[in-house]
Amino acid sequence: MGLDLYAKIEPFLDFEEEVYTLHKEFLRFVMTNDLDNIIDIGCGQGYFLENLKVNKKKYFGIDLSVEQIKVCQAKGLNAQAIALKDVKEKFDCATAIFDVLNYIPKEELKTFLKEIYFVLNKEAYFIFDVNSYFGFDEIAQGCITIDVEDKFIAIDANFEDEKLQTDITLFEKHENGLFSKEQDSIIQEYHSKEFLTKVLEETGFELIEIKEFNLHTDEIADKLIFICKK
Structure with missing residues (x-):
């Protein structure tokens, strides 16, 4: 799906400020709620994992791109190129940052959310962002x-x-x-707020909050951050 090629060009895209801004928002949630034992789904080259490591959090990253995981492992990060369904451990928090769920087709999203639900402990959090229509x-x-x-x-x-x-x-x-x-x-794929709310509830998640987030512009929110609980 082009993910390995994207891994080759990502260092040249000059998204450092956006990466920092969004990761800061996710890290704030982790630190405020004193969360540990976190799985980062679609971890890419491990930028968020580095934040967790610096803050002495227990973490594990997964990504389908072998090239991305090679970068993570070269940094000494705990990450593997495996599918979510193959993860056997349980976690107290799952993150999916930078529109990971937008890469999942609508017809596969419920299955993907069930796999996330399965790897979480009781009352664990799931926090993710998606692109708005704007x-x-x-x-x-x-x-x-x-x-x-x-x-x-x-x-x-x-x-x-x-x-x-x-x-x-x-x-x-x-x-x-x-x-x-x-x-x-x-x-x-664009996933509407209503569609995501419905699928999350059908999967068993409790939707706590949907936050509008301005990452690339001050006009209209270009991202939505969903905070859920098992």
Whole structure:
């Protein structure tokens, strides 16, 4: 699904400020509620895991991208490239940060939430964010080109029929002077507040709060943060 290719280009996307801002919000919740024993689902290159580690929290990260997990493990982080259904341990909190649930198709979302429910202890928290419709329609779609060092990156994102398709092209120059080309796509789906509320309740989660969050703009909230409890 393009996740390994995304892992290659992520360091060049200049999202450090957004990463810091959103992770700070999640970490505030963890620290305020004195939570420990946390699983970060879709942990990427482990930025949030590093925050948990610094704050001496027990943590475990999972991601389907082998390339992302290689970066985590190179940092000495406790993370594995395994599917959620293969996790055997139980946790007191689960996080899914930077629109992880938007990568899950609507017809698979209930199964995914059941898998999260299964790995949580009784009264454990589940906190996640998703893109709002405004976030997809006004913020996420568009074109970006990056020309840096020995790489040229082109990203084209188009939002249509409540799905965002992001096409990624990477040209890399090698020592022999020749370029290699990689292309792949990532699909994300818009999930409405009403749909998520319904599926969460059907799965057994108690929805405690939905917070509007402005990550990329001060206009309209481009993200929603859901706080749930088992």
